[in-house]
Amino acid sequence: MSDTSNPSQKPVPHEGHDTQHAPAQKPFAPGIAVMGVVIVLLLFAALAAFGILSRIHHDNMLAKTTRETVAPAVIALPPKPGAPVDMFTLPGNVTAYTDSPIYARTSGYLTKWYYDIGSHVKKGALLAEIATPELDQQLVQAEADLGTSEANAKNAHSQAQRYQDLAPSNAVSQQDTETFTNQAAATASAVKSARANVDRLKELQSFEKIYAPFDGVVTARSIDIGQLVDTGAANELFHMQALNTLRVYTNVPQMYSTSLKRGSKIDLTFPEYPGRTFQGKLVRTADAIDPASRTLLVEVDVENRKGELLPGSLAQVHFKTSSMQTFIIPVAAIIFRREGTQVGTVGSDNIAHLISVTIGQDDGATVQIVNGLKDGDRVIQDPPDSLIEGEKVNPENPASQGEGGQPGPGSE
Structure with missing residues (x-):
């Protein structure tokens, strides 16, 4: 029998015994703190990514705006088709068939001269005498x-x-x-x-006696009676040119070089004889293309027994060729540089290209292009001086431009 009256013995609670009167304890949750740190880090990462993407977007927009601003604004229009041509005209330089300066071969004083400028002399005629x-x-x-x-x-x-x-x-x-x-x-x-x-x-x-070396005309006299004459080429006494036949030199573009035939008849016109045509003969070519100008030097001889034509003048040389399509563009579209005559065109990618062209007729406002352009090209109407091959350009809307590239009505 047990003793239950002993006050020193505390009752031992059994499992399942009601403990509501015992003080409650809070459980510790470490996962919640970790989750909060992760959320904060994710927020910082999102803000950083947003800032980086925003800066990249702004940089791209700035670069695009800069490119558009740097690219020169140009007006590019398709050239107007011209009438097909079967002839092209080039300028030619007229020279004497024989051109010779005459010098002294002995030293002394000029005692007499017999012919002045414009005199027609025969070969062997006495021109002057020198005292030695x-x-x-x-x-x-x-x-x-x-x-x-x-x-x-x-x-x-x-x-x-x-x-x-x-x-x-x-x-x-x-x-x-x-x-x-x-x-x-x-x-x-x-x-x-x-x-x-x-x-x-x-x-x-x-x-001591100076004779004419060929039949011709005295075109210059640089000495007078009493003047000291020195031996050599330091002082020219006379200048003579043979004018019965004249040579006309011109440079033909490479694309026409195969159509030239020696002995063919060539028409020549001169500004001092409007409406009149002289006929020459193509006698020789250089048989080599000049790498600087991509042209072939040709010589056309023209008869001049009447003395109507003068050496040193400018001739228009008319060559016949097969029929070809031409285009008409404004004179302001032509670019004259060391590479030759060029025009600027714009491709579908807004990249400028410099194309070498051959000019036909020129009326002062427009020019005829006989070679270099093709259908579908867009020609820059007034190219800037700084335009280079492969440069990015900003073509403006032609609809907002008036005739001749000027602003149309209502445009600012």
Whole structure:
């Protein structure tokens, strides 16, 4: 039997016993704190990503705006089709068939001239005379030296012949015979040298008279009576040109080089003879394309026995070719640079391209393009001076432009 009255013994609670009167304890939840930190980090990451993406977007927009602002604004329009042509015209330089400056070959003073500018002279005509007193005296001296040499040579030859006749009989020594024989040979050479000097001075003396080298016209006279004339090309005395036949030189674009035939008839026109056509003949070409201009140099000869045409003038040379399509563009669209005549075009990607073209007729406001353009090209109407190949451009809407590229009605 147990003792339940002992106050020192506390009752032991059993499992399932009601403990509502015992103090309650809060449980610890570490997962909630971790989740909060993760959420905060995600918010910071989202804000950072938003800022980075926003900055990238702004940079892209700035770059796009900068490119659009930097790209020059141009007006690009398709060229107007022109009438097909079977002939092209090029400028030609007219030159004399023979062109020669005349200089003095001896020094002295001009005593007389016989023909002035514009004079027609025949080959061998005396143009002028030069006085050369020093040369005349040199010739007298040289002739005297020649006489001395000839006398010495004659005496030496006689001595040598005499010794050679006595040598077989042993009347003279062999050494003396050889000495006089060699002396005769040396004096004979001295005679040849003196005679050559006389001939040289005579040739120089013949240059005292200046003769026309060919049939032609005196186009310049740069000397007068009493003036000192020096030998060489320092001072030109006369200038002559042969004008019975003239040469016309022109540069034909490479694309037409195969259509040129030697001997073909070529029409020529001159501004001083409006409405009149002269006929020449294509006589020769350079047979090589100039790499700088991509052209072929050709020569056309034209008869000029009447003297109507003048060397140094400008001719229009008319060449016939197969029919080809042409285009009409404003003169302001033409670009003149070291590479030649070009126009600027714009592709579908708004990239500018520089195309070499060949100009046909030019009326001052528009030009005819016979080579270089094709259907579908858009030509820059007034290209900036800084335009380069492959440059990005900003074509403006042609509808907002008036005729000739000027702003249309209602545009600011």
